Amino acid sequence: MGHLFSRISPQTLRILALLVVLLAIIFFFSTQVPNYLNGRLFNRISSSVAIMALIATGQTLVILTRNIDLSIGSIVGFTAFATGSLISQNPDMAAPLLVLYAMVVGAAFGALNGVLVAYVKIPAIIVTLATMALFRSALVEFSNAKSITSSELPLWLVNFPNTVLLKFGQFQLRAGFAAALIVVLLVHFALARFRPARRFYAVGSNPEAAEMAGINAKATVFAAFVFAGALAGLAGFMFLARFGNITVVAGLGFELKSVAAAVLGGVNIFGGSGTVIGAFIGAILVDLIDTSLVRWEFVSEFSREAVLGALILLSVTADAVLMRRLIGLRANREKKLARAAIKEKGKTSEVNTPKQTGETAT
Amino acid sequence: MKMFKTLCFASALLVGASTGAMAQAISLEGGQDVDMVLLPKFLGILVFDQANEGAQEAHAELNNPGELLFVGPTPENSVAGQIEIMTTSATQGQGAVMLSNNAGDQIVPSAKAAQAAGTKIVTWDSPIPSGEGEDVFVAQVDFGSIGEVMADMALSILGGEGQMAVLSATPDAANQNAWIASLKEVLATNAKYSGIELVDTVYGDDQSEVSYNRALALVDKYPDLGLIMSPTTVGIQASSKAMQDEGLCDQVKVSGLGLPSEMLSYTLNGCAPEFALWDFRDLGYLTYYTAYGMATGQLSGEIGETFTAGRMGDYTIEEDPGRPGSKRILMGPFTVYTSENVEAAAN
Numbered sequence: 001m002g003h004l005f006s007r008i009s010p011q012t013l014r015i016l017a018l019l020v021v022l023l024a025i026i027f028f029f030s031t032q033v034p035n036y037l038n039g040r041l042f043n044r045i046s047s048s049v050a051i052m053a054l055i056a057t058g059q060t061l062v063i064l065t066r067n068i069d070l071s072i073g074s075i076v077g078f079t080a081f082a083t084g085s086l087i088s089q090n091p092d093m094a095a096p097l098l099v100l101y102a103m104v105v106g107a108a109f110g111a112l113n114g115v116l117v118a119y120v121k122i123p124a125i126i127v128t129l130a131t132m133a134l135f136r137s138a139l140v141e142f143s144n145a146k147s148i149t150s151s152e153l154p155l156w157l158v159n160f161p162n163t164v165l166l167k168f169g170q171f172q173l174r175a176g177f178a179a180a181l182i183v184v185l186l187v188h189f190a191l192a193r194f195r196p197a198r199r200f201y202a203v204g205s206n207p208e209a210a211e212m213a214g215i216n217a218k219a220t221v222f223a224a225f226v227f228a229g230a231l232a233g234l235a236g237f238m239f240l241a242r243f244g245n246i247t248v249v250a251g252l253g254f255e256l257k258s259v260a261a262a263v264l265g266g267v268n269i270f271g272g273s274g275t276v277i278g279a280f281i282g283a284i285l286v287d288l289i290d291t292s293l294v295r296w297e298f299v300s301e302f303s304r305e306a307v308l309g310a311l312i313l314l315s316v317t318a319d320a321v322l323m324r325r326l327i328g329l330r331a332n333r334e335k336k337l338a339r340a341a342i343k344e345k346g347k348t349s350e351v352n353t354p355k356q357t358g359e360t361a362t
Numbered sequence: 363m364k365m366f367k368t369l370c371f372a373s374a375l376l377v378g379a380s381t382g383a384m385a386q387a388i389s390l391e392g393g394q395d396v397d398m399v400l401l402p403k404f405l406g407i408l409v410f411d412q413a414n415e416g417a418q419e420a421h422a423e424l425n426n427p428g429e430l431l432f433v434g435p436t437p438e439n440s441v442a443g444q445i446e447i448m449t450t451s452a453t454q455g456q457g458a459v460m461l462s463n464n465a466g467d468q469i470v471p472s473a474k475a476a477q478a479a480g481t482k483i484v485t486w487d488s489p490i491p492s493g494e495g496e497d498v499f500v501a502q503v504d505f506g507s508i509g510e511v512m513a514d515m516a517l518s519i520l521g522g523e524g525q526m527a528v529l530s531a532t533p534d535a536a537n538q539n540a541w542i543a544s545l546k547e548v549l550a551t552n553a554k555y556s557g558i559e560l561v562d563t564v565y566g567d568d569q570s571e572v573s574y575n576r577a578l579a580l581v582d583k584y585p586d587l588g589l590i591m592s593p594t595t596v597g598i599q600a601s602s603k604a605m606q607d608e609g610l611c612d613q614v615k616v617s618g619l620g621l622p623s624e625m626l627s628y629t630l631n632g633c634a635p636e637f638a639l640w641d642f643r644d645l646g647y648l649t650y651y652t653a654y655g656m657a658t659g660q661l662s663g664e665i666g667e668t669f670t671a672g673r674m675g676d677y678t679i680e681e682d683p684g685r686p687g688s689k690r691i692l693m694g695p696f697t698v699y700t701s702e703n704v705e706a707a708a709n
C-alpha cells in the first residue's frame with residue numbers, strides 16, 4: 001500500500017483530491033435537498049456536462065501552452081448555428097459529414113486565433129477577447145435574425161444525445177455523454193502517452209527550453225488553438241443536437257465556464273501542467289454546484305451567483321490544501337524510508353545517526 | 363378565449379372613453395425630415411427584426427426623407443452597448459430614439475443627456491423602470507392584464523388546481539418583473555385562481571442551455587409541479603424541449619409567451635397546449651408613428667393627447683398605471699394560441 005502510494009504521480013493525486021471534493025459536495029447537498037441522491041441527478045448532470053466537457057478539454061489544451069481562449073463560447077455558438085442551417089437545408093446529409101463540417105468550421109476559427117497568437121505574437125487574452133466579439137458579430141450577421149428550431153432538424157440528430165445506451169435502474173448512460181467521455185479519454189491518453197502531444201506541456205512549462213530542445217513552439221501554440229477550435233466545433237454540434245433551438249446568444253458565457261472548469265480541475269493557469277480528466281471533473285463540479293444551488297431552498301436567485309463563486313473558491317482551496325497535504329505526506333514517507341535505510345546502513349557500520357523524532361511529529 | 367373577448371371589450375371601452383373626452387384625434391402630417399434610431403435589446407432576435415419591419419413600413423408610409431437606423435448592441439454587450447448607442451445618438455442629433463430597454467435604470471443618465479440635446483426618447487417592449495429620461499412608453503399590452511392572461515392559461519391547462527412555477531429571462535428585466543408581479547397579484551386576489559399555487563420563480567437568462575437546465579431543476583425540486591409558465595420566447599421553447607426530451611410532457615405542461623413558428627410542434631404534441639403573444643410588427647409600426655409625431659413637434663406628449671397611427675387607428679397618451687408619473691400608449695390586445703390556430707399563425 002505504501003509502495004503504491006509513493007508511486008502515484010502528483011497528477012493522479014490531484015484527480016483523487018478532486019474526486020474527494022466532488023463526493024463531499026454531493027454528500028452536502030444530499031443532506032440539504034430532498035430526493036437528491038438518485039439516478040435522475042446522474043442523468044441530468046451527465047447530459048448537461050457533455051457539452052462543457054468538450055469545451056473544457058479544448059480550453060485545457062490552450063491553457064497548457066500558457067495561453068487562453070476567450071472566443072471559445074462564440075465558436076460554439078457559430079458552429080451550432082452554421083451546422084443547424086446546413087442540415088436543415090440538406091436534411092439527407094450523412095452524420096459523419098455533418099460532424100466533420102462542425103469541427104472544420106471550429107478549427108478554422110481556431111486557426112485564426114492561432115496565427116495571431118503564435119505568429120503575429122499578440123497576447124492570447126487580447127486576440128481572443130477581440131475574436132470573441134468578432135465571431136459573435138459574425139453569427140449575428142450570418143443568422144440574419146432567424147433562429148434554428150428543432151422542428152427543422154432531422155430526428156436522428158435531435159434524438160442522438162438522449163439515446164440510452166446502457167441502463168442500471170434509474171441510471172442511464174446516454175449517447176451524448178458517452179461520446180464526450182470517449183473524446184475526453186482519447187485526448188487524455190494522447191497527452192499522457194503520445195510523444196508529439198507532450199509538446200504542449202514542454203512549451204507551456206518552459207518555452208525557451210522547448211525551443212532549444214528542437215520543439216517548434218509557434219507550431220505547437222498554433223496547433224493548440226486549432227484543436228481547441230475543432231473541439232469547440234464538436235461542442236457546437238452537440239449543442240445543436242441537445243437544445244435544437246439556436247439563437248445568436250448560443251454559447252454565451254461558455255468561455256469563462258470552461259476556464260473555471262479547467263482551473264478547478266487543476267490545470268495551471270500559467271501553463272505547463274494539468275490534465276484533461278481534471279478539467280472534465282472540474283466541469284462536472286461547476287455543473288453540479290450550479291444545478292444543486294437552484295434546488296437548494298436556502299439560496300435565493302439573487303445570491304446564487306455569489307454562492308456559486310464562493311463554492312468554487314472553496315473547492316479550489318480545499319483541493320489545494322488537500323494536494324499539499326498528500327504531497328507532504330508522501331514526501332515524509334519517502335524521508336522516513338530513506339532514514340530507515342540510512343539507519344540500516346549505520347547499524348552495519350556501527351555509526352550512530354541522531355534521532356529526529358520532532359520532524360515526524362509535525 | 364373568454365379572456366380575449368374581455369380584453370377587446372376593455373380596450374374598446376378605453377378607446378371609446380378617450381375619443382369621447384378628446385374632440386379630435388391628431389392626424390400626423392407626413393413628409394417631414396427627421397432622423398430616428400430603432401434600438402432593440404440586442405441584434406439577432408426574430409421579434410426585434412419584426413418590430414423593425416413594422417417601423418420601416420411606417421417610415422415609408424409617412425414619406426420621411428430622413429433616415430431610420432436599426433442599430434443595436436451584440437448579445438454579450440447588451441447593457442453597455444445600449445448606453446453607448448444612446449450617447450452617440452444624442453451627439454448625432456437624432457430626432458428620436460426608440461428603445462427596448464435592457465439596461466434597467468442604468469440607461470437614465472445617457473437618456474436624460476439625449477433629451478437635453480433635443481432627442482425624444484420613446485420606449486417600446488421594455489420601458490425604463492423609473493420612467494426618468496423617457497418621454498413615453500409604447501406598451502404592447504397592459505402589463506397588469508398579462509398576469510390575468512397567464513393565470514387564465516394556467517387555469518385551463520391545470521384544470522382548476524395545481525402547482526406552477528415561473529421561468530423568466532434575467533432577474534433585472536423590467537418587463538418580465540412587472541408581468542410576474544401582476545401574475546402574483548392576480549393569483550392572490552382573485553378567488554377563481556385559489557387552486558393554483560405559484561411555487562417558485564427561476565431565471566434562464568434568455569439562453570437555451572440555462573433555461574433548459576432550470577426547467578429540469580424545477581421538475582426535480584417540485585415533484586408535484588404541473589406547469590412551467592415562461593413569459594419569454596427563449597424560455598418557453600427551451601422548457602418545452604426539456605419536457606419533451608425527458609418524456610415529461612404528460613406530467614408537466616409549458617405555457618407563457620412564445621412565437622407560433624417556434625412553438626408549433628410543441629403545441630401540436632401537447633407539451634405546450636396554450637401560449638400567447640402580440641404582434642411585434644404592429645408594435646414597431648405604432649412606436650414609429652409615436653416617435654415621428656413627437657420628434658416633428660406634431661405631438662406634445664401630454665396625457666390625453668390622441669392621434670391616428672395609420673392603419674392601426676387611434677391611440678391616446680395616458681398615465682402608466684404600473685409606473686405612476688410616467689406616460690404610456692397602450693397597443694393591445696394579444697392572441698392566445700392553441701392547436702386550433704397555431705398552424706395558421708406559424709406560416
